[in-house]
Amino acid sequence: MFNPFCLDNQSSVLKAVDDFVFRCNNLGVPPDQFISELKELIPAFNVFIQEGVVYSTYIQAFLRLVEDIDRKRHKRDYETYFNSLSKAEVYRFRDQLRHCEKDLAVEMKRYTEKKRHNREAFDSYINAIFANYSRGLVIRVDLSYLQESQPQVTLDRFSQDVESLRKYLQYRQGLVEHLLGYGMALEQGDRKGFHIHLYLIFNAHKVQRDEYYGYKLIELWQGITQGIGMGYNVNSKENKEKYQMMGTLGIGEIFSADQNMRKNTSTVAEYLNHDDKWSQRLLIRTPKMRTFTKGELEPRWVLAKTQVQEQQADQSDPAPIGAWTAFDRDLIDL
Numbered sequence: 001m002f003n004p005f006c007l008d009n010q011s012s013v014l015k016a017v018d019d020f021v022f023r024c025n026n027l028g029v030p031p032d033q034f035i036s037e038l039k040e041l042i043p044a045f046n047v048f049i050q051e052g053v054v055y056s057t058y059i060q061a062f063l064r065l066v067e068d069i070d071r072k073r074h075k076r077d078y079e080t081y082f083n084s085l086s087k088a089e090v091y092r093f094r095d096q097l098r099h100c101e102k103d104l105a106v107e108m109k110r111y112t113e114k115k116r117h118n119r120e121a122f123d124s125y126i127n128a129i130f131a132n133y134s135r136g137l138v139i140r141v142d143l144s145y146l147q148e149s150q151p152q153v154t155l156d157r158f159s160q161d162v163e164s165l166r167k168y169l170q171y172r173q174g175l176v177e178h179l180l181g182y183g184m185a186l187e188q189g190d191r192k193g194f195h196i197h198l199y200l201i202f203n204a205h206k207v208q209r210d211e212y213y214g215y216k217l218i219e220l221w222q223g224i225t226q227g228i229g230m231g232y233n234v235n236s237k238e239n240k241e242k243y244q245m246m247g248t249l250g251i252g253e254i255f256s257a258d259q260n261m262r263k264n265t266s267t268v269a270e271y272l273n274h275d276d277k278w279s280q281r282l283l284i285r286t287p288k289m290r291t292f293t294k295g296e297l298e299p300r301w302v303l304a305k306t307q308v309q310e311q312q313a314d315q316s317d318p319a320p321i322g323a324w325t326a327f328d329r330d331l332i333d334l
Contacts, residue, residue: 181294
Protein backbone atom coordinates (compact mmCIF):
# COMPACT_ATOMS: atom_id res chain seq x y z
CA MET A 1 0.00 0.00 0.00
CA PHE A 2 1.57 3.26 -1.12
CA ASN A 3 -0.99 5.83 -0.04
CA PRO A 4 -1.99 6.76 3.53
CA PHE A 5 -5.66 7.29 2.72
CA CYS A 6 -8.54 5.13 3.86
CA LEU A 7 -10.43 3.88 0.81
CA ASP A 8 -13.81 3.22 2.40
CA ASN A 9 -15.38 6.63 1.75
CA GLN A 10 -15.82 8.96 -1.22
CA SER A 11 -13.87 11.92 0.07
CA SER A 12 -10.82 9.90 1.06
CA VAL A 13 -10.78 7.96 -2.22
CA LEU A 14 -10.79 11.21 -4.18
CA LYS A 15 -8.01 12.57 -1.97
CA ALA A 16 -5.98 9.43 -2.65
CA VAL A 17 -6.52 9.79 -6.42
CA ASP A 18 -5.59 13.49 -6.31
CA ASP A 19 -2.40 12.64 -4.42
CA PHE A 20 -1.56 9.82 -6.85
CA VAL A 21 -1.89 12.03 -9.95
CA PHE A 22 0.13 14.79 -8.28
CA ARG A 23 2.98 12.40 -7.50
CA CYS A 24 2.90 10.89 -10.98
CA ASN A 25 3.09 14.29 -12.64
CA ASN A 26 5.48 16.06 -10.30
CA LEU A 27 7.61 13.53 -8.42
CA GLY A 28 7.67 10.52 -10.70
CA VAL A 29 6.31 7.07 -9.82
CA PRO A 30 8.22 3.94 -10.92
CA PRO A 31 6.30 1.62 -13.30
CA ASP A 32 5.85 -1.21 -10.80
CA GLN A 33 4.56 1.16 -8.13
CA PHE A 34 2.33 2.88 -10.69
CA ILE A 35 0.60 -0.41 -11.50
CA SER A 36 0.39 -1.48 -7.85
CA GLU A 37 -1.34 1.75 -6.92
CA LEU A 38 -3.72 1.53 -9.88
CA LYS A 39 -4.74 -1.97 -8.77
CA GLU A 40 -5.68 -0.54 -5.41
CA LEU A 41 -7.21 2.79 -6.48
CA ILE A 42 -9.33 1.88 -9.50
CA PRO A 43 -11.72 -0.56 -7.73
CA ALA A 44 -12.22 1.94 -4.90
CA PHE A 45 -12.69 4.81 -7.36
CA ASN A 46 -15.28 2.85 -9.38
CA VAL A 47 -17.45 2.45 -6.28
CA PHE A 48 -17.91 6.21 -6.00
CA ILE A 49 -18.00 7.35 -9.64
CA GLN A 50 -20.86 9.78 -10.22
CA GLU A 51 -22.38 11.28 -13.35
CA GLY A 52 -23.58 14.86 -13.52
CA VAL A 53 -20.94 16.23 -11.13
CA VAL A 54 -17.96 18.54 -11.53
CA TYR A 55 -14.58 16.93 -10.80
CA SER A 56 -11.28 18.73 -10.24
CA THR A 57 -8.65 18.56 -12.98
CA TYR A 58 -6.67 15.67 -11.48
CA ILE A 59 -9.80 13.62 -10.81
CA GLN A 60 -10.97 14.17 -14.40
CA ALA A 61 -7.56 13.05 -15.68
CA PHE A 62 -7.74 9.87 -13.59
CA LEU A 63 -11.29 9.19 -14.77
CA ARG A 64 -10.16 9.44 -18.41
CA LEU A 65 -7.31 7.06 -17.65
CA VAL A 66 -9.67 4.51 -16.08
CA GLU A 67 -12.03 4.75 -19.04
CA ASP A 68 -9.12 4.17 -21.44
CA ILE A 69 -7.93 1.17 -19.44
CA ASP A 70 -11.47 -0.28 -19.35
CA ARG A 71 -11.73 -0.03 -23.14
CA LYS A 72 -8.42 -1.80 -23.69
CA ARG A 73 -8.78 -4.59 -21.13
CA HIS A 74 -12.14 -5.73 -22.59
CA LYS A 75 -13.48 -8.46 -20.28
CA ARG A 76 -10.20 -9.18 -18.52
CA ASP A 77 -10.00 -8.32 -14.83
CA TYR A 78 -7.61 -5.56 -13.78
CA GLU A 79 -5.07 -7.95 -12.25
CA THR A 80 -4.77 -10.01 -15.44
CA TYR A 81 -4.67 -6.99 -17.72
CA PHE A 82 -2.06 -5.06 -15.72
CA ASN A 83 0.17 -8.13 -15.47
CA SER A 84 0.15 -8.38 -19.28
CA LEU A 85 1.39 -4.82 -19.87
CA SER A 86 4.88 -4.02 -21.08
CA LYS A 87 6.86 -1.20 -19.48
CA ALA A 88 6.35 0.91 -22.59
CA GLU A 89 2.58 0.58 -22.21
CA VAL A 90 2.80 1.49 -18.54
CA TYR A 91 4.83 4.59 -19.41
CA ARG A 92 2.20 5.60 -21.95
CA PHE A 93 -0.52 5.39 -19.31
CA ARG A 94 1.59 7.40 -16.88
CA ASP A 95 2.34 10.05 -19.52
CA GLN A 96 -1.35 10.28 -20.28
CA LEU A 97 -1.93 11.80 -16.84
CA ARG A 98 0.55 14.58 -17.55
CA HIS A 99 -1.61 15.95 -20.35
CA CYS A 100 -3.83 17.63 -17.74
CA GLU A 101 -1.19 20.06 -16.41
CA LYS A 102 -2.31 22.96 -18.61
CA ASP A 103 -5.87 22.48 -17.39
CA LEU A 104 -4.56 22.42 -13.84
CA ALA A 105 -2.86 25.79 -14.32
CA VAL A 106 -6.19 27.24 -15.48
CA GLU A 107 -7.97 25.70 -12.48
CA MET A 108 -5.42 27.13 -10.04
CA LYS A 109 -5.65 30.62 -11.55
CA ARG A 110 -9.43 30.53 -11.43
CA TYR A 111 -9.31 29.31 -7.83
CA THR A 112 -7.05 32.20 -6.75
CA GLU A 113 -9.19 34.79 -8.53
CA LYS A 114 -12.38 33.35 -7.07
CA LYS A 115 -10.97 33.37 -3.54
CA ARG A 116 -9.87 36.98 -3.92
CA HIS A 117 -13.29 38.00 -5.19
CA ASN A 118 -15.07 36.18 -2.35
CA ARG A 119 -12.69 37.62 0.23
CA GLU A 120 -13.25 41.19 -0.92
CA ALA A 121 -17.02 40.77 -1.20
CA PHE A 122 -17.27 39.21 2.26
CA ASP A 123 -15.13 41.94 3.80
CA SER A 124 -17.41 44.61 2.31
CA TYR A 125 -20.42 42.69 3.59
CA ILE A 126 -19.06 42.59 7.15
CA ASN A 127 -18.10 46.27 7.04
CA ALA A 128 -21.66 47.12 6.00
CA ILE A 129 -23.04 45.23 8.98
CA PHE A 130 -20.82 47.09 11.44
CA ALA A 131 -21.60 50.38 9.70
CA ASN A 132 -25.23 49.86 10.70
CA TYR A 133 -24.84 48.21 14.10
CA SER A 134 -22.80 49.48 17.02
CA ARG A 135 -21.88 45.96 18.09
CA GLY A 136 -22.21 42.42 16.89
CA LEU A 137 -21.58 38.97 18.31
CA VAL A 138 -19.20 37.05 16.03
CA ILE A 139 -19.22 33.26 16.21
CA ARG A 140 -16.97 30.83 14.31
CA VAL A 141 -17.58 27.11 14.20
CA ASP A 142 -16.24 24.29 12.03
CA LEU A 143 -18.69 21.54 11.13
CA SER A 144 -17.75 18.08 9.89
CA TYR A 145 -18.57 14.39 10.36
CA LEU A 146 -17.47 11.78 12.88
CA GLN A 147 -14.48 9.79 11.66
CA GLU A 148 -16.28 6.48 12.10
CA SER A 149 -19.21 7.78 10.04
CA GLN A 150 -17.17 8.85 7.01
CA PRO A 151 -18.25 5.79 4.92
CA GLN A 152 -21.82 7.16 5.12
CA VAL A 153 -20.83 10.60 3.82
CA THR A 154 -21.07 11.08 0.07
CA LEU A 155 -21.25 14.28 -1.94
CA ASP A 156 -25.03 13.88 -2.13
CA ARG A 157 -25.32 13.53 1.65
CA PHE A 158 -23.03 16.49 2.26
CA SER A 159 -24.90 18.62 -0.28
CA GLN A 160 -28.25 17.87 1.38
CA ASP A 161 -26.92 18.66 4.84
CA VAL A 162 -25.36 21.92 3.66
CA GLU A 163 -28.61 22.98 2.02
CA SER A 164 -30.55 22.21 5.20
CA LEU A 165 -28.15 24.34 7.21
CA ARG A 166 -28.23 27.18 4.69
CA LYS A 167 -32.03 27.27 4.68
CA TYR A 168 -32.09 27.33 8.47
CA LEU A 169 -29.76 30.33 8.50
CA GLN A 170 -31.74 32.00 5.75
CA TYR A 171 -35.14 31.94 7.44
CA ARG A 172 -33.93 33.60 10.69
CA GLN A 173 -35.94 31.49 13.13
CA GLY A 174 -35.22 29.74 16.41
CA LEU A 175 -31.52 29.78 17.27
CA VAL A 176 -30.69 32.26 14.50
CA GLU A 177 -33.63 34.65 14.97
CA HIS A 178 -31.23 37.54 15.62
CA LEU A 179 -28.65 36.63 13.00
CA LEU A 180 -27.42 39.65 11.04
CA GLY A 181 -25.19 37.91 8.52
CA TYR A 182 -23.15 34.83 7.78
CA GLY A 183 -20.47 33.31 5.59
CA MET A 184 -20.14 29.60 4.81
CA ALA A 185 -17.15 27.94 3.14
CA LEU A 186 -17.16 24.30 1.97
CA GLU A 187 -13.91 22.34 1.94
CA GLN A 188 -12.49 18.83 1.77
CA GLY A 189 -9.69 17.70 4.08
CA ASP A 190 -7.42 14.66 4.08
CA ARG A 191 -8.85 13.23 7.32
CA LYS A 192 -11.80 15.49 8.07
CA GLY A 193 -13.38 14.86 4.68
CA PHE A 194 -16.19 17.19 3.59
CA HIS A 195 -16.58 20.03 6.10
CA ILE A 196 -17.83 23.58 6.64
CA HIS A 197 -16.24 26.75 8.03
CA LEU A 198 -19.00 28.99 9.36
CA TYR A 199 -18.77 32.67 10.36
CA LEU A 200 -21.85 34.35 11.86
CA ILE A 201 -22.68 37.81 13.20
CA PHE A 202 -25.57 38.11 15.63
CA ASN A 203 -27.25 41.24 16.97
CA ALA A 204 -25.35 41.75 20.23
CA HIS A 205 -28.27 43.79 21.59
CA LYS A 206 -30.26 40.56 21.55
CA VAL A 207 -27.70 37.75 21.81
CA GLN A 208 -24.89 37.19 24.32
CA ARG A 209 -22.93 34.13 25.51
CA ASP A 210 -21.13 33.41 22.26
CA GLU A 211 -19.51 30.21 23.54
CA TYR A 212 -22.96 28.82 24.38
CA TYR A 213 -24.30 29.75 20.94
CA GLY A 214 -21.29 28.12 19.30
CA TYR A 215 -22.10 24.82 20.99
CA LYS A 216 -25.80 25.18 20.17
CA LEU A 217 -24.89 25.61 16.49
CA ILE A 218 -22.88 22.39 16.66
CA GLU A 219 -25.93 20.67 18.20
CA LEU A 220 -27.99 22.03 15.33
CA TRP A 221 -25.56 20.46 12.85
CA GLN A 222 -25.70 17.15 14.72
CA GLY A 223 -29.47 17.21 14.35
CA ILE A 224 -29.29 18.03 10.63
CA THR A 225 -26.86 15.16 10.05
CA GLN A 226 -28.93 12.72 12.13
CA GLY A 227 -26.23 12.24 14.72
CA ILE A 228 -23.15 11.71 12.55
CA GLY A 229 -22.01 15.34 12.58
CA MET A 230 -19.45 16.93 14.86
CA GLY A 231 -18.06 20.42 15.32
CA TYR A 232 -15.31 22.62 16.72
CA ASN A 233 -16.26 25.73 18.67
CA VAL A 234 -13.72 28.47 17.93
CA ASN A 235 -15.53 30.63 20.54
CA SER A 236 -14.60 28.39 23.45
CA LYS A 237 -13.33 30.15 26.54
CA GLU A 238 -9.87 28.63 26.12
CA ASN A 239 -9.56 29.82 22.52
CA LYS A 240 -10.73 33.34 23.33
CA GLU A 241 -8.26 33.65 26.21
CA LYS A 242 -5.45 32.52 23.89
CA TYR A 243 -6.43 35.02 21.17
CA GLN A 244 -6.79 37.77 23.77
CA MET A 245 -3.22 37.19 24.99
CA MET A 246 -1.97 37.26 21.41
CA GLY A 247 -3.88 40.47 20.65
CA THR A 248 -5.78 38.76 17.81
CA LEU A 249 -9.23 38.33 19.37
CA GLY A 250 -11.77 38.82 16.60
CA ILE A 251 -14.68 36.70 17.85
CA GLY A 252 -17.26 37.25 20.57
CA GLU A 253 -18.65 40.74 21.14
CA ILE A 254 -17.18 43.17 18.61
CA PHE A 255 -17.75 46.93 18.85
CA SER A 256 -17.94 48.73 15.53
CA ALA A 257 -16.03 51.72 16.93
CA ASP A 258 -13.10 49.56 18.05
CA GLN A 259 -10.82 49.50 15.01
CA ASN A 260 -8.50 46.84 16.43
CA MET A 261 -11.39 44.45 17.09
CA ARG A 262 -12.77 45.21 13.64
CA LYS A 263 -9.42 44.42 12.07
CA ASN A 264 -9.18 41.17 14.00
CA THR A 265 -12.66 40.01 13.04
CA SER A 266 -11.91 40.79 9.39
CA THR A 267 -8.86 38.52 9.70
CA VAL A 268 -11.07 35.78 11.16
CA ALA A 269 -13.48 36.18 8.24
CA GLU A 270 -10.68 36.06 5.67
CA TYR A 271 -9.82 32.52 6.81
CA LEU A 272 -12.91 31.28 4.95
CA ASN A 273 -11.42 32.44 1.65
CA HIS A 274 -7.65 32.14 2.01
CA ASP A 275 -6.20 31.37 -1.40
CA ASP A 276 -3.47 29.27 0.24
CA LYS A 277 -6.01 26.53 1.07
CA TRP A 278 -5.70 24.88 -2.33
CA SER A 279 -5.22 21.47 -0.71
CA GLN A 280 -8.61 21.89 1.01
CA ARG A 281 -10.59 22.61 -2.16
CA LEU A 282 -13.53 20.42 -3.12
CA LEU A 283 -12.45 17.72 -5.57
CA ILE A 284 -16.07 17.02 -6.48
CA ARG A 285 -19.20 19.17 -6.44
CA THR A 286 -22.61 19.39 -8.03
CA PRO A 287 -22.90 21.87 -10.94
CA LYS A 288 -24.88 24.34 -8.81
CA MET A 289 -22.98 23.80 -5.56
CA ARG A 290 -21.69 26.97 -3.95
CA THR A 291 -18.29 26.56 -2.31
CA PHE A 292 -18.83 29.89 -0.54
CA THR A 293 -22.08 31.63 0.36
CA LYS A 294 -22.99 34.73 2.28
CA GLY A 295 -26.11 36.75 2.99
CA GLU A 296 -26.86 39.89 1.01
CA LEU A 297 -27.76 43.40 2.16
CA GLU A 298 -31.07 45.05 1.46
CA PRO A 299 -31.19 48.31 -0.56
CA ARG A 300 -29.46 51.39 0.82
CA TRP A 301 -32.63 53.07 1.98
CA VAL A 302 -33.33 50.17 4.31
CA LEU A 303 -29.81 50.41 5.68
CA ALA A 304 -30.18 54.13 6.24
CA LYS A 305 -33.41 53.53 8.12
CA THR A 306 -31.77 50.80 10.16
CA GLN A 307 -28.92 53.12 11.09
CA VAL A 308 -31.41 55.54 12.63
CA GLN A 309 -33.03 52.65 14.47
CA GLU A 310 -29.62 51.57 15.76
CA GLN A 311 -28.93 55.03 17.14
CA GLN A 312 -32.29 55.01 18.86
CA ALA A 313 -31.63 51.56 20.26
CA ASP A 314 -28.41 52.76 21.88
CA GLN A 315 -30.61 55.06 23.95
CA SER A 316 -33.12 52.39 24.97
CA ASP A 317 -33.45 48.62 25.34
CA PRO A 318 -35.08 47.61 22.03
CA ALA A 319 -32.66 46.64 19.26
CA PRO A 320 -33.10 47.44 15.57
CA ILE A 321 -34.97 44.90 13.52
CA GLY A 322 -32.07 44.41 11.12
CA ALA A 323 -31.04 45.13 7.58
CA TRP A 324 -31.46 41.74 5.95
CA THR A 325 -34.13 40.17 3.82
CA ALA A 326 -36.11 37.17 5.03
CA PHE A 327 -34.78 35.30 2.02
CA ASP A 328 -31.12 36.30 1.76
CA ARG A 329 -29.64 35.74 -1.64
CA ASP A 330 -26.26 34.06 -1.70
CA LEU A 331 -23.01 34.98 -3.35
CA ILE A 332 -22.21 32.18 -5.77
CA ASP A 333 -18.57 31.77 -6.71
CA LEU A 334 -18.73 31.24 -10.45
